[in-house]
Amino acid sequence: MTESVTVAVDAMGGDHGPQVTVPAALHSLAHDPQLNVVLVGLREPIEHELRIHRQQVGERLRICHASEVVGMDESPALAMRNKKDSSMRIAIDLVKQGEAGACVSAGNTGALMATARFVLKMLPGIERPAIASELPTMRGSTVMLDLGANVDCTPEHLLQFGIMGSVLVSALERCEVPSVGLLNIGEEEIKGNETVKLAAELLRASGLNFYGNIEGDDIYRGTTDVVVCDGFVGNVALKTSEGLAKMVSTMLREEFSRNALTRLAGVVALPVLNAFKHRVDPRRYNGATLLGLRGVVIKSHGGADRFSFEQAIGRAVREVRSQVLQRIGEKMETVHKHAA
Amino acid sequence: MTESVTVAVDAMGGDHGPQVTVPAALHSLAHDPQLNVVLVGLREPIEHELRIHRQQVGERLRICHASEVVGMDESPALAMRNKKDSSMRIAIDLVKQGEAGACVSAGNTGALMATARFVLKMLPGIERPAIASELPTMRGSTVMLDLGANVDCTPEHLLQFGIMGSVLVSALERCEVPSVGLLNIGEEEIKGNETVKLAAELLRASGLNFYGNIEGDDIYRGTTDVVVCDGFVGNVALKTSEGLAKMVSTMLREEFSRNALTRLAGVVALPVLNAFKHRVDPRRYNGATLLGLRGVVIKSHGGADRFSFEQAIGRAVREVRSQVLQRIGEKMETVHKHAA
Numbered sequence: 001m002t003e004s005v006t007v008a009v010d011a012m013g014g015d016h017g018p019q020v021t022v023p024a025a026l027h028s029l030a031h032d033p034q035l036n037v038v039l040v041g042l043r044e045p046i047e048h049e050l051r052i053h054r055q056q057v058g059e060r061l062r063i064c065h066a067s068e069v070v071g072m073d074e075s076p077a078l079a080m081r082n083k084k085d086s087s088m089r090i091a092i093d094l095v096k097q098g099e100a101g102a103c104v105s106a107g108n109t110g111a112l113m114a115t116a117r118f119v120l121k122m123l124p125g126i127e128r129p130a131i132a133s134e135l136p137t138m139r140g141s142t143v144m145l146d147l148g149a150n151v152d153c154t155p156e157h158l159l160q161f162g163i164m165g166s167v168l169v170s171a172l173e174r175c176e177v178p179s180v181g182l183l184n185i186g187e188e189e190i191k192g193n194e195t196v197k198l199a200a201e202l203l204r205a206s207g208l209n210f211y212g213n214i215e216g217d218d219i220y221r222g223t224t225d226v227v228v229c230d231g232f233v234g235n236v237a238l239k240t241s242e243g244l245a246k247m248v249s250t251m252l253r254e255e256f257s258r259n260a261l262t263r264l265a266g267v268v269a270l271p272v273l274n275a276f277k278h279r280v281d282p283r284r285y286n287g288a289t290l291l292g293l294r295g296v297v298i299k300s301h302g303g304a305d306r307f308s309f310e311q312a313i314g315r316a317v318r319e320v321r322s323q324v325l326q327r328i329g330e331k332m333e334t335v336h337k338h339a340a
Numbered sequence: 341m342t343e344s345v346t347v348a349v350d351a352m353g354g355d356h357g358p359q360v361t362v363p364a365a366l367h368s369l370a371h372d373p374q375l376n377v378v379l380v381g382l383r384e385p386i387e388h389e390l391r392i393h394r395q396q397v398g399e400r401l402r403i404c405h406a407s408e409v410v411g412m413d414e415s416p417a418l419a420m421r422n423k424k425d426s427s428m429r430i431a432i433d434l435v436k437q438g439e440a441g442a443c444v445s446a447g448n449t450g451a452l453m454a455t456a457r458f459v460l461k462m463l464p465g466i467e468r469p470a471i472a473s474e475l476p477t478m479r480g481s482t483v484m485l486d487l488g489a490n491v492d493c494t495p496e497h498l499l500q501f502g503i504m505g506s507v508l509v510s511a512l513e514r515c516e517v518p519s520v521g522l523l524n525i526g527e528e529e530i531k532g533n534e535t536v537k538l539a540a541e542l543l544r545a546s547g548l549n550f551y552g553n554i555e556g557d558d559i560y561r562g563t564t565d566v567v568v569c570d571g572f573v574g575n576v577a578l579k580t581s582e583g584l585a586k587m588v589s590t591m592l593r594e595e596f597s598r599n600a601l602t603r604l605a606g607v608v609a610l611p612v613l614n615a616f617k618h619r620v621d622p623r624r625y626n627g628a629t630l631l632g633l634r635g636v637v638i639k640s641h642g643g644a645d646r647f648s649f650e651q652a653i654g655r656a657v658r659e660v661r662s663q664v665l666q667r668i669g670e671k672m673e674t675v676h677k678h679a680a
Contacts, residue, residue, distance in 0.1 A: 138587050148525050151533040185488050185575035193491040193572060216579025220587040232533060233576050235525035236569070239556025240577045241584050247478050247560040248588055248620065255616045262612045269609040272602045276595045280588065 004034045005320045006100045007313055008091040011041035012069045014106025015303045021106065022049035024309035028317075029060055035317060038100055040064045041087035066090040072302060076110035080118055088112060092119045095295040102296035102316035104287070106304050112297065113149055113290055120295040123325065125332035128153070129292040130161045131231070131299065132168060133238070134285045137222030143169050144219065144227040147288060148235035155198035158182070158228055159335075162203050162210070164291045165226035167331045171322040173225075181214035181224030183233060195230070203228070206335050245282070287312030289319065291328075296320055344374045345660045346440045347653055348431040351381035352409045354446025355643045361446065362389035364649035368657075369400055375657060378440055380404045381427035406430040412642060416450035420458055428452060432459045435635040442636035442656035444627070446644050452637065453489055453630060460635040463665065465672035468493070469632040470501045471571070471639065472508060473578070474625045477562030483509050483518075484559065484567040487628060488575035495538035498522070498568055499675075502543050502550070504631045505566035507671045511662040513565075521554035521564030523573060535570070543568070546675050585620070627652030629659065631668075636660055 007028075011021045018041065025037045036059075039046050043065045050056060057063055068086040070079040083089060088111060091103040096119050105112050109131075117129055132145035145161050146153070153161075162180045169178040182200050184192040191197070191213065203210040211224045216237060219227055229237070252273075256266035266273075278284075282301075286308040290297040296319045300312035319325075347368075351361045358381065365377045376399075379386050383405045390396060397403055408426040410419045423429060428451060431443040436459050445452050449471075457469055472485035485501050486493070493501075502520045509518040522540050524532040531537070531553065543550040551564045556577060559567055569577070592613075596606035606613075618624075622641075626648040630637040636659045640652035 136587075138590060151525065183576060185491065185572055185579075216576040216581070217583030217586065219580055220583035229576070232525055233573055236523060236556045236573050237576050237580045239525075240559055240580055241556075243557030243560035244581050244584055245588075246557065247476075248585075250478060251619055252616055255612045255619075256609075258612075258615075265609045265612050269596075269605045269612075272595045272598075272605050272609075275598075276592055279591055279595075 002034045003321050004036065005102070005317050006036040006038065007316050008038045008040055008064070008094040008100035008103040009313065010087045010091040010103065010105035010107055011039045011046050012066075012087040012107070013302075014300065014309070015072070018045045018049045020304060020306055020309050022046060023053060023306045024313060025061070026053055026055055027306065027310050028313045032317065036060045036062075037313075038062045038064050038091075038094060040066050040091040040094070042066070042069070064090060064094065070108050070111045072108050074108055074111060076108065076114040079108065079111040080114045089115055089119070092116050092295070092297065095297070096120055101320040102298065104298045104300060104309075104312050104316050106300035106302050106309060106312070109148070109299055112299055116290055116293050116295070116297045120293045120297070122292055123294055123328055123332070125336070126160050126164065126292040126328070128157050128160070129290050130164060131288050132165055132291045133288040135219065136280055136285060137220050139222030141285070142219060142222055142225060142227055144229070144234060144238070145291065146229065146231040146234050147238050148231045149290070150231040153195065153230035155195055155202050158195070158199035158230065159202040159206060160292070162206065162208055162226065162228045163331050163335055164328055165228060166208050167327045168289065168291065168319075168324055169225045171324045171327050172318055175225060177209040178225035179209045179211045180226040180228060181211045181218060183216070183219075183227055183229035183237075184213040185215065199228075208335070242282070245280070283308035284311060287315035289315070294325065296325065342374045343661050344376065345442070345657050346376040346378065347656050348378045348380055348404070348434040348440035348443040349653065350427045350431040350443065350445035350447055351379040351386050352406075352427040352447070354640065354649070355412070358385045358389045360644060360646055360649050362386060363393060364646045364653060365401070366393055366395055367646065367650050368653045372657065376400045376402075378402045378404050378434060380406050380431040380434070382406070382409070404430060404434065410448050410451045412448050414448055414451060416448065416454040419448065419451040420454045429455055429459070432456050432635070432637065435637070436460055441660035442638065444638045444640060444649075444652050444656050446640035446642050446649060446652070449488070449639055452639055456630055456633050456635070456637045460633045460637070462632055463634055463668055463672070465676065466500050466504065466632040466668070468497050468500070469630050470504060471628050472505055472631045473628040475559065476620055476625060477560050479562030481625070482559060482562055482565060482567055484569070484574060484578070485631065486569065486571040486574050487578050488571045489630070490571040493535065493570035495535055495542050498535070498539035498570065499542040499546060500632070502546065502548055502566065502568045503671050503675055504668055505568060506548050507667045508629065508631065508664055509565045511664045511667050512658055515565060517549040518565035519549045519551045520566040520568060521551045521558060523556070523559075523567055523569035523577075524553040525555065539568075548675070582622070585622070623648040624651060627655035629655070634665065636665065
């Protein structure tokens with residue numbers, strides 16, 4: 001039997017707020033009979049959305065009023081210090097208090113990370129949280145971390161990212177020993193900086209299924225199940241990919257709308273183009289995990305639509321059901337024994 | 341009148357050697373009556389290729405015999421030390437001696453960089469060479485550097501990359517004051533590491549047209565004419581892009597060859613897909629500049645085909661004709677005056 005899970009949804013976060021978060025939560029509830037949702041935020045706009053969808057609160061759907069909203073461009077430090085009744089903060093508090101198994105927010109990443117770290121604290125043995133996300137590859141998907149939480153990482157941090165990423169993949173995909181790659185550069189004379197070289201040694205000695213160094217093109221080739229890098233490099237790689245994907249889709253659209261003939265070709269090719277689009281649709285991969293905290297916290301893309309935010313809720317549910325946090329704790333112990 | 345330029349071509353470099361480099365050189369000669377080429381390498385295979393194309397040496401085409409070849413996976417340090425009669429080394433020597441205005445090689449990047457630096461030395465005021473390349477963007481193209489020559493950069497190095505990139509763009513594209521962006525990450529709480537923060541200050545005070553920090557997606561958006569980053573980040577961003585582009589094209593091909601109906605759609609859409617492909621064709625952008633040396637050295641992709649290698653030769657010619665090196669020297673003086 002599937003385990004019952006409660007997810008706290010920061011209903012106010014993201015570019016669209018309740019207009020997206022509420023219908024996404026309703027969809028998730030309809031698809032998962034063992035799911036409970038707490039919508040956290042300003043009661044009025046949330047209830048307004050519920051009315052639009054002819055839904056009301058009940059056993060599986062609650063509203064938890066929070067009087068403040070963290071702005072998308074607000075300083076994380078100030079938001080954390082001053083907005084103690086924000087929807088984001090209350091959603092995290094619910095996880096801390098054990099009233100929810102996970103929380104999901106499409107709000108300000110920095111504020112979410114700072115607040116979650118402050119409220120939930122880190123798992124034993126983990127010094128820094130990391131942002132982990134699933135990316136599509138030629139062979140399926142890979143989990144990459146860190147995607148921007150840490151700009152300066154020590155070799156030990158990179159090792160911890162490797163452990164957490166490995167546990168995440170094995171828990172979610174029931175792949176027993178995921179391969180872990182360390183993102184590096186390919187020029188022969190300079191195989192990475194000192195940090196990366198030392199991290200490779202630690203990973204090699206960790207007992208993880210360490211593949212070795214990989215290069216940027218290995219990410220989408222799907223060479224390894226997990227890709228480890230510092231947050232600066234990871235963030236640049238991710239954003240560069242987003243930019244390239246945007247350029248490709250814009251140019252494809254431009255070429256197909258050049259004249260009557262190309263538009264006709266576009267109509268003929270539409271089913272194929274849609275099938276292609278589906279395979280690389282970033283919305284399917286929405287929901288980055290803030291890994292390393294004593295609680296499951298999922299960050300949705302700020303511009304997420306209903307479908308996209310629903311994926312983030314689904315990710316939260318899967319991480320709770322597959323006991324990712326407990327597994328990370330257990331793995332940390334094994335690795336320390338292995339290293340000792 | 342167009343200036344006459346002599347290019348030394350490392351005929352042995354790359355995955356295909358003379359089979360690609362010789363026809364590419366012949367094509368370049370046919371298209372540019374003011375171009376002279378010295379084919380450097382093993383005389384026999386070069387002459388064999390010339391015979392296949394019914395061409396022979398003459399006033400504009402010479403062969404310079406070199407008895408050794410640097411392997412693609414050879415250690416750069418060993419190649420530099422031990423192979424003093426390699427095609428790569430002799431091609432660079434020709435630039436040093438003033439017998440060629442530039443050299444082009446599709447060989448081992450590390451060996452090319454190490455040898456070029458050893459033979460040619462750095463331009464005054466430049467401490468580190470950088471690998472610069474042109475990338476397609478939504479608005480046209482941008483020049484990004486460093487793409488892998490330096491894994492650990494100081495703020496001063498990044499400033500020098502900004503100066504060199506700016507000069508390269510203004511010289512080649514006759515754009516007077518190119519905008520320069522510093523690649524950084526977008527999370528609000530952590531606007532980059534210390535190096536990047538200090539580099540931003542230096543760039544702001546340099547008198548260059550400094551746009552400020554940019555993120556990964558700004559590269560293909562074409563936000564700035566020049567993108568500055570350290571070699572680790574640049575290399576990962578570039579290779580990640582290559583991997584994503586490969587995945588996209590593979591998946592498009594797969595979807596169009598799924599069944600008879602999709603194949604028919606593919607035939608109808610072919611002219612449009614080709615137009616699209618042309619716009620993002622990486623072959624058109626082949627030829628990275630090793631910037632900062634006292635000589636024009638162009639690195640072609642190792643797997644370059646004839647068309648692609650020809651673009652690299654063309655880039656060498658344009659850089660000589662637009663006096664990129666002299667301009668960098670002049671710019672370094674202005675910036676130092678500006679800072680003083």
